[in-house]
Amino acid sequence: MKLVVEIAKTHLVSKPKQTLIAMLGVTFGIGMFIALVSLMTGLNDFTEELTMSSSADIHIYNDITESRASIADEVNANGINIVHHQKPRKETAKVRNALQITEMIRRDPRVLGVAPTLSSQVFYNYGPVELPGNIAGVDILEEDKLFDLRSKMKAGQLEDLLANNDGIIIGTGIARKMNVKVGDRIVITTPQGHTMPLKIVGLFQMGIGTIDNVRSYANISTVQTILQQDHSYITDINIKLIDLLQAKTVASEYQAMFGYKAEDWETANSTFLTGITIRNIITYSVSFTLLIVAGFGIYNILNMTIMNKMKDIAILKAMGFSGKDVRLIFMIQSLVIGFMGSVAGLCIGYVLSYLIAQAPFDGGDMVSLDHFPVNFDAKYYITGIVFGVLTTALAGYMPSRKAAYVDPIEIIRGQ
């Protein structure tokens, strides 16, 4: 065994240029794989985190736009009823018994956190500026548990909201457009025409334009007052689960149990998720192609080596090396090429990813991003090396097998 390794090593070392070229094929393939995968998964994780941080795992609300059974259906249940142009029933978006529902959900062992909120369309007024937006009445500490708001604060503290009954935390986009800062007062106008001045106690930035430019947070009671509703008025319940992937089943369970629309994050963000899948398909197919090309390179070089070494193979076999020994000699060579090439590829991939991560990138108004998000997860480096070694093993196996079957007599007599 040791001897076989020694012979393989001598073969590799005695033709350094050829060995290097074979290795470079793998290096290039793996390097590109790492760079591509790092950038793509970095982008994926970035968008996924953004979406996850701005949407709950499960969102329960009263969907007043959902079509309802007509009165004709109720009266004449077994007949054929056709009702044209049925208007939605006049009802508020209120979730009845929201606090009891919240308590029930909180006792579910699969649930990590639950936050009742109420939200409403509003206008933000500051002097002559009038901006449409959306105010959420929340228990700010519960909300922080679900969405990690604290890390997204750009100015002020979450606790300032608890201390101020007329406080409001607004998105940085709104603050920029209205040219206001912490301590200023803005006026909130509801669709029903009620107005109320609120003091800005903090600014947050989620990183998504569609949220930072419209959303604001206030205490539940504050918003209830603005809307002139009672203390049980809650429009939404946001839920965070321990296991994200259970969202779909849990959501349909809650929908059946409470009779309100329960939407899971996958449904709410289906376009984002499709994008992620497509990016993954592209990444893996491009990397796979690169590796196959590298594999063909190794196959070629090893095939050529074996052709040139027919005489050596014949004499090794005459001297008592079995077919298995000969196959091992060439398999070891291809594995060494594959392993060293892959390791070099990982290094190059790391350097490339590092450089990409330094490159400035303007995310525009939509996402707050100044550099490319790059993923340095060790998982992809392990995948890379396993992939690289497997490809070369496969590419080396076929020529090595041929070498094992070389008939020494044919070579020796043919001279």
Add this chain to the structure above:
Amino acid sequence: MEYVLRTTGIGKYFYEPEKFKVLDAINLEVKRGEFLSLIGKSGCGKSTLMYVLSTMDTDYEGELEISGERLTGKDQNFLAAFRNKHIGFIFQFHYLLPEFTALQNVMIPALKLGKYSRKEVEERAYEKLNILGVKDQALKATSKLSGGQQQRVAIARALINDPDIIMGDEPTGNLDSYNTQLVFDMLEELTHTYKQTIIAVTHDEEFARKSDRVVEMSDGRIVRG
């Protein structure tokens, strides 16, 4: 006297381009320490017989026995290990591995056998190279040696595991007369001094005449010896 090699009724066919009997009922017995030359016209089957005797060709009928072991019907891995231990080869061309030094070439079969430590193997290899008079070339790359030196290194390699038989296929076929004489003398010394059994296929009549025993073949049969 004991027999190192014995065959009974060995026959062999070639199937290309048409079925043809190359070897017919070969019965051959070789004693220990014998220097045997196998001669005959081109195409008489002497090389074919050699390769059957060498255990590399297993497609034959009849029986082959070397050092008391029946080798007919054994699998390739067994035969490879057997060759390593019991048979040394010398070919018309030296077939040294070009990436290795002369010393390493001689050591490889012994390292494969694994009977001795690396240090002992190295000592033995030097000893064999010394017998063949090429000890001073030990650390050179084989491509830097002359034809005669290369062939002598190849003989040292054939000797390294103290084989029961050395088989040669035109061992001097590619050498000038001076080196032919040199190599022949060495082979002769091996048989006389070390009781080494040698079977050599040759075209060289002088070479054959000087050996202990000549076996002549014609049309796949032994006609003399």
